[in-house]
Amino acid sequence: MLFLNPLLLWFLAAASIPVVIHLLNRRRHKTIHWAAMQFLLKATRESRGKKKLRHFLILACRTLGLAALIFAAARPIVSGLLGWGGGAIDVVVLVLDRSASMEIKPGDGLNSRRQIVLEKVSAAMKNLGSARLVLIDSASGQPQDVPSPEVLAELSSTAATDSSADFATLLTRAAEFLAETPGRAEVWLASDLQTSNWQPENERWAAARASLANLPQKPAVRVLSLSGATAANASIRLLGSRRAADELLVDLEVSRSAESQVAANLPLTTTVNGTRTTETLILPGQSLRFQKRLALPAGSKSGSGWFSIPADGNPRDNAAFFAYGPARPTKSVVVAPPGETADYLALAAAPPGFGNQHTERMDPSQAASLNTAEVSTVLWAAPLPSGAAAEHLSRFLSAGGQVLCFPPGTPPAKPFLESNWGPLTPAENGKYFILKDWNHSDGPLRDGIDGSPLPADRLKAIRRQIPLGDASQLARWEDGEALLTRRIVDRGTLWFLASTPDYTWSNLGDADVLLPLVQRILALGSERFDASYLTTVGSDAAKALPGESRTRLDDFGSPDPANDAYLAGIFKLNDRLLAVNCNAAEDAPEILSREALDAVLTGTGYTLLEQAGQASDPSLSRDVWRAFLIAVLCFFLAEAILCLPKKITVQVIPTLVKAETLKS
Amino acid sequence: MKYDFLDNTLLSRLGSLPIEARAPMLGNVAGKHRSPHRGSSVEFAEYRKYVPGDDTRRLDWKAFARSDRFYIKEFEADTNLRAYFVVDASGSMNFAGRGEAKIQFARRIAAALSYLLVNQGDAAGLSICTDKLHLEVPPSRRAAHLERLFSTLGALTPAGPTGLIHALHTIAEKVSQRAFVVILSDLFTEPAALSDALQHLRYRKHDIAVFHLLDPQELGFEFDRPHRFVDMEDNTALVVEPNLIADEYKAALRDFLTAVRAKCHDAAADYQMVLTDAPLEPLLREFLTARLPKSKH
Numbered sequence: 001m002l003f004l005n006p007l008l009l010w011f012l013a014a015a016s017i018p019v020v021i022h023l024l025n026r027r028r029h030k031t032i033h034w035a036a037m038q039f040l041l042k043a044t045r046e047s048r049g050k051k052k053l054r055h056f057l058i059l060a061c062r063t064l065g066l067a068a069l070i071f072a073a074a075r076p077i078v079s080g081l082l083g084w085g086g087g088a089i090d091v092v093v094l095v096l097d098r099s100a101s102m103e104i105k106p107g108d109g110l111n112s113r114r115q116i117v118l119e120k121v122s123a124a125m126k127n128l129g130s131a132r133l134v135l136i137d138s139a140s141g142q143p144q145d146v147p148s149p150e151v152l153a154e155l156s157s158t159a160a161t162d163s164s165a166d167f168a169t170l171l172t173r174a175a176e177f178l179a180e181t182p183g184r185a186e187v188w189l190a191s192d193l194q195t196s197n198w199q200p201e202n203e204r205w206a207a208a209r210a211s212l213a214n215l216p217q218k219p220a221v222r223v224l225s226l227s228g229a230t231a232a233n234a235s236i237r238l239l240g241s242r243r244a245a246d247e248l249l250v251d252l253e254v255s256r257s258a259e260s261q262v263a264a265n266l267p268l269t270t271t272v273n274g275t276r277t278t279e280t281l282i283l284p285g286q287s288l289r290f291q292k293r294l295a296l297p298a299g300s301k302s303g304s305g306w307f308s309i310p311a312d313g314n315p316r317d318n319a320a321f322f323a324y325g326p327a328r329p330t331k332s333v334v335v336a337p338p339g340e341t342a343d344y345l346a347l348a349a350a351p352p353g354f355g356n357q358h359t360e361r362m363d364p365s366q367a368a369s370l371n372t373a374e375v376s377t378v379l380w381a382a383p384l385p386s387g388a389a390a391e392h393l394s395r396f397l398s399a400g401g402q403v404l405c406f407p408p409g410t411p412p413a414k415p416f417l418e419s420n421w422g423p424l425t426p427a428e429n430g431k432y433f434i435l436k437d438w439n440h441s442d443g444p445l446r447d448g449i450d451g452s453p454l455p456a457d458r459l460k461a462i463r464r465q466i467p468l469g470d471a472s473q474l475a476r477w478e479d480g481e482a483l484l485t486r487r488i489v490d491r492g493t494l495w496f497l498a499s500t501p502d503y504t505w506s507n508l509g510d511a512d513v514l515l516p517l518v519q520r521i522l523a524l525g526s527e528r529f530d531a532s533y534l535t536t537v538g539s540d541a542a543k544a545l546p547g548e549s550r551t552r553l554d555d556f557g558s559p560d561p562a563n564d565a566y567l568a569g570i571f572k573l574n575d576r577l578l579a580v581n582c583n584a585a586e587d588a589p590e591i592l593s594r595e596a597l598d599a600v601l602t603g604t605g606y607t608l609l610e611q612a613g614q615a616s617d618p619s620l621s622r623d624v625w626r627a628f629l630i631a632v633l634c635f636f637l638a639e640a641i642l643c644l645p646k647k648i649t650v651q652v653i654p655t656l657v658k659a660e661t662l663k664s
Numbered sequence: 665m666k667y668d669f670l671d672n673t674l675l676s677r678l679g680s681l682p683i684e685a686r687a688p689m690l691g692n693v694a695g696k697h698r699s700p701h702r703g704s705s706v707e708f709a710e711y712r713k714y715v716p717g718d719d720t721r722r723l724d725w726k727a728f729a730r731s732d733r734f735y736i737k738e739f740e741a742d743t744n745l746r747a748y749f750v751v752d753a754s755g756s757m758n759f760a761g762r763g764e765a766k767i768q769f770a771r772r773i774a775a776a777l778s779y780l781l782v783n784q785g786d787a788a789g790l791s792i793c794t795d796k797l798h799l800e801v802p803p804s805r806r807a808a809h810l811e812r813l814f815s816t817l818g819a820l821t822p823a824g825p826t827g828l829i830h831a832l833h834t835i836a837e838k839v840s841q842r843a844f845v846v847i848l849s850d851l852f853t854e855p856a857a858l859s860d861a862l863q864h865l866r867y868r869k870h871d872i873a874v875f876h877l878l879d880p881q882e883l884g885f886e887f888d889r890p891h892r893f894v895d896m897e898d899n900t901a902l903v904v905e906p907n908l909i910a911d912e913y914k915a916a917l918r919d920f921l922t923a924v925r926a927k928c929h930d931a932a933a934d935y936q937m938v939l940t941d942a943p944l945e946p947l948l949r950e951f952l953t954a955r956l957p958k959s960k961h
Contacts, residue, residue: 026890029903034893035756035766036882037900038852039920043912044904051908 008074015070018062058642065635072628089131090183093174093219094121094146096137096158097191097226098566099165100316100586104192105231112314113226114160117190118153121224125149134181136173138165138197139538139566143177161566162316162537164583165197168204168600175211178219185219187212189606192226193592196585200596209603221606227591228610232257233313234266235587238320238579239289242523242530243327245356248272248294250322251449252307255287255587270294271554272305281309291449301326302533302577304570306556317587319556321570323533323579330526331374332359335367336381341406344501344509345379348518357522372396376525379518381406381500384416397492400528402521404495407465407505417494419469419487432460433499433506435483438475443486444495444520445475445513456513459483459499461506467496484517491528495521532576536583537568548573667814669771674945675779681952683780685745685844685871711735745786745844746803748835749774751817752849753794754826755896759850761881763940769877770848771817772944777846778813780952782806786844790816793831795824803843825897826853832861836868844871847933851876855923862931872933873951876924879940885913 034040102114110116125133126149133146139161146152167189174187191197212219239251254266268281272294281288296303304323311318332349336342342361349359362370364382367389372378378393380403385393393403394417405416412421427433435456438445447453456475464477471485477498487494497517501509508514535541543565544550552559553570564571571578592600597608714723714734724737751774757767778788782805789803790813801809801816828849835845845865851858851874865872887906894901906913921937928935936951 026903026905029890029892031892031894031901033759033896035759035850035879035896036852036917037893037895037897037902039913039916040893040902040904040909042916043909044902046909046912046916051912055905055908 005074008070011070011073012067015063015067017066018059022059054642058639061635061639061642065632065639068628068631068635072625072632076624076628089128089186091132091134091178091181091185092125092128093134093136093143093177093185093187095167095170095174095187095189095191096135097165097167097189097194097197098137098139098158098161098163099192099194099197100160100162100568100582101192101194101197101314102226103160103316104233104314106229108231108313110231112160113192114158114190115153117224117226118158121188121190122149122152125152134177136170136177138167138170139163139563141166141170141173143173156560156562159560159563160316161563162568162580162582162586163566164538164586165191165194166202166204167191167198168202168208171208172204172211175208175215178215179211182217184217187219187221188224189221190224190226193223193597194586194588195590195592195596196583196588198592198596198600200592200600205600209601212604218605221601221604223597223601223606223608225608225610230257231313233317234283234309235314235317236268236307236309236320237317237584237587238307238322238534238581240527241322241324241534242526243296243324245327246296246298246300248296248322248324250292250294250307251289252292252320253287253289254281254283254309256283257286257313261285266309269308270305271308271556273297273300273303289449296324304553304577304579306554306570306579308556315557316568317582319568321554321556321568321579321581323570323577324530325533325577327356328374328526328529330357330376330522332357332377332379332522332525333362333370333372333375334359334379334381335362335364335370336379336406337364340502340509341381341500341505344514345381345406345518348501348514349377349379349522351515368392372399372401375401376528377402377404377518377522379404379406381408383408383410383413384420386414386416390416394489397494398490400491400525402493402495402525404497404518404521405467406497406500409463409465409500409505412468415469417469417487417489419467419471419485419494419496421496422466422468424463424465427462427464432462433464434461434478435459436476436478436480438484443474443484444517444524445484446520454513454516458510459506459508459513461499461508463505464498466498469496471496493521493524534579534581537566537580538583542571542578542580544573548576553577667775667818669768669775669817670779670814671772671776671944674776674948677945678776678780678948678952679783681780681949682784682956683745683747683777683786683844683952684955684957710738712738745781746839746841747778747781747786747788747844747846748791748803748839749778749788749813750791750793750828750831750835750845750847750849751820752826752828752847752851753792753820753822754828754852755823755898756826756850756852757877758822759879759882759896760940761879763879763942766850766877766879766940767820767822769938769940769944770875771820773875773938773948774817774846774848775814776944776948779810782810788813791831791835792816792820793827794822795827796830829853829857829861833864836861836864836870839868839870842869842871844873847872847874848877849875850878851924855920855927858924859927859930862927862933866931866933872928872931874928874933874935876921876935876937877940878937883917883939885910885917 098114103112105112106116125131133149133152135144135146135155135157136142137157140157144157146155152158178185234254234256237253239253241248241250256264263282263284266281266283267278269276269278270292292307302323302325304321306319306321308319334342334345334349336345346359346361350357367385368387370389370392372392375396378396378401384405397403407421407424409424412423438456440447440453445454445456466481467485469487471487473482473485475484477483481498483498485496499506499508501514503509550564551572552564553572556569559567559569568581571580711724711727712735714736718736722736724735727735751770753767757770758765774790781788785805787803787805790801792799799816801813828851832847862872885906890903890905892901892903925935934955936947938947
């Protein structure tokens with residue numbers, strides 16, 4: 001609770017007047033010599049309970065009535081947002097989550113969470129009177145004075161964006177600002193508590209908490225939770241795009257609210273270089289991943305477009321933007337000694353009929369002269385590289401290349417990037433190493449885009465070499481040993497497969513597994529050339545370099561030019577063509593738990609105002625002097641009722657009647 | 665007037681009313697009160713059969729003539745009355761709220777009744793009790809004895825705790841002959857103990873009258889602010905807000921009065937509750953009239 005006239009609270013001392021009068025009255029007693037003490041003592045004993053309670057209630061009513069009157073005069077403002085702290089606030093730092101997820105609406109026909117909380121903050125600031133409002137929005141992260149609460153919702157720095165938020169950094173910024181700003185301050189964190197925006201494991205939280213704790217005057221931290229029920233929403237997300245000759249292969253994912261179980265038809269509008277087509281998408285469950293093949297105009301060197309779905313609960317996740325550059329062949333290198341393995345790998349990397357795929361065979365002894373500039377993938381079926389070859393491959397991996405290693409069949413040698421092969425292990429006579437389980441949703445053995453699994457269970461081996469080192473396992477043999485491992489090296493990936501496509505090793509050469517595995521890794525490798533056209537909001541690639549000017553090419557929605565840097569869309573930065581999309585984490589439904597919130601804000605003494613984003617709650621704060629006046633009336637009415645004399649019950653004392661008769 | 669508790673006008677107005685005993689008395693001289701013994705008054709009592717040794721002068725010859733049997737004719741024996749005025753002189757009797765002090769009212773009653781008794785030839789004595797039987801003036805029917813009674817009454821100063829119960833038991837033990845015991849007290853003691861004392865007196869066949877003296881303020885208990893109540897008997901003090909306990913106080917007093925009245929009734933005592941602001945004459949007239957034998961009305 002906050003008071004607009006806190007000085008009047010000094011008059012709260014007046015609430016003690018009834019008690020003081022009571023005590024003075026007790027001291028100002030008159031002494032009387034009394035004969036009938038036995039009745040007095042008995043009456044005193046009997047009246048200790050109920051009567052004393054009544055008397056104390058009367059005193060309490062008088063005291064509380066006076067206190068409520070003074071509270072009402074002090075113009076109290078009450079809400080979960082303002083808590084019960086007294087005194088005037090000098091500065092309010094509003095840390096506003098402007099991430100895309102904040103644009104979801106709590107219900108059909110309502111404003112977005114961001115708009116609702118802005119209105120409430122604006123109303124609360126009006127109640128606070130002369131407090132200074134400083135905005136730190138999640139997109140820019142810079143403190144900015146808000147001249148008046150009325151204009152808060154109209155500022156471009158409070159408008160919707162497609163960016164993400166990093167609350168650890170934002171809270172640190174707030175602490176840094178408050179370190180230079182004297183006075184009583186409060187930090188209001190308005191967020192939907194999306195876990196991806198709070199990142200509870202982020203090590204920067206410790207620094208943020210320390211910054212707040214080191215402030216000379218510790219600010220009150222209020223979290224305006226904007227979680228809760230939302231309107232029905234569907235979202236579309238670009239998983240990746242790859243140009244193959246005159247086609248653009250775009251992987252998309254359409255998701256909808258968790259409670260949606262029934263299949264639904266969703267119009268999908270595709271806009272490519274200004275040409276718009278609409279088709280109906282059947283959404284069988286909560287999400288659908290599919291690949292869209294877009295035929296590009298003949299000879300098109302570059303272009304852009306977007307996929308969009310109709311407006312719904314959150315308008316920020318209804319479009320997925322893409323851009324493409326000139327077609328380039330997919331080049332790969334097979335480093336293996338001549339033999340069956342090298343042949344199969346070359347076939348898998350550039351199957352007949354795949355005109356834009358080229359592969360080059362290289363003997364391991366020449367690996368030091370490997371040129372990877374145009375190469376997407378290196379298939380390495382030889383002892384692990386060392387020396388200059390290892391350096392070439394390391395640089396290749398850092399640049400986003402893919403390296404798929406096959407066992408050399410020789411005893412373990414020097415490790416490559418802390419990964420190595422185990423000893424050669426033959427299967428027992430008459431038995432095979434059989435693939436037992438593999439990751440169906442991730443990696444090159446994942447199920448097809450239509451959900452059908454690869455026939456990887458047909459894979460049998462009689463010889464193997466187990467990959468060693470810190471890498472994630474994507475497929476395992478029956479005995480639990482790794483078949484396929486993945487290790488991310490900067491932007492690239494180092495893959496280890498425990499057998500070779502040689503019939504003295506396994507039936508990997510049957511192509512059931514090898515072909516899709518190699519092709520998928522090739523596709524990943526090719527993305528490093530196409531990836532320069534795709535990025536996410538807030539990434540380094542999306543930022544304009546010095547001297548670059550940003551021009552928006554798409555006309556989706558109604559973008560605010562002032563916020564171009566934080567919006568998804570298709571942009572031209574001088575010569576660069578960029579399709580900027582929302583960060584995928586913005587679609588993640590995970591909300592920070594109360595325990596996690598306690599952990600990240602531990603020691604700040606924060607208060608959580610839940611349902612701040614609900615439209616049903618009209619405001620974050622209310623002037624409640626009327627309630628206190630009603631309380632005054634209630635207290636004094638109760639006091640009057642308690643003071644009413646008891647109904648006199650006539651109980652005749654026979655002897656008294658006689659005595660009265662004698663008197664008359 | 666030498667004694668402020670004597671009212672000549674009152675005495676002259678009440679002079680025509682006799683003080684009657686409700687039970688036969690045992691006096692030492694002839695009087696106007698019934699005696700348990702047969703005597704030679706003009707009041708016929710009964711016939712009884714002659715037994716050898718009876719005085720033949722008391723044979724009813726007319727009855728012998730009618731019935732041929734010897735009967736002795738017996739008459740009531742009239743005797744005088746000896747009254748004991750037991751005045752409670754404990755500290756509480758000094759209380760004077762809206763009326764005069766209870767002790768003063770007791771003085772007026774005792775003086776008026778003793779005057780009337782002596783005036784009609786009966787004996788009046790006085791027992792003053794504080795925490796014990798403090799002073800006794802033996803009953804006498806001489807007019808000069810009244811002066812002693814009055815001076816004793818005038819000189820008594822109430823103080824200390826009440827010893828009424830002990831005094832009544834002592835009187836019951838010491839006074840062997842039937843007497844008229846008049847108790848003047850506020851009776852601020854345990855009703856059960858009072859009952860025992862009254863029953864003791866009744867057992868000794870005394871005629872008992874109780875004047876229960878109360879101040880109107882003790883009954884009304886009306887105060888407008890907190891008071892520090894100091895016990896007049898033992899000086900213990902208690903600060904209370906009278907308005908808060910008035911109901912409980914009145915209830916306790918009501919229970920006490922009811923109990924006292926019941927105990928007096930059980931002991932066949934003539935109970936009179938007296939408010940100290942009430943006029944004395946109607947009170948005594950009522951008291952005396954109620955004691956008159958029915959046949960004499």
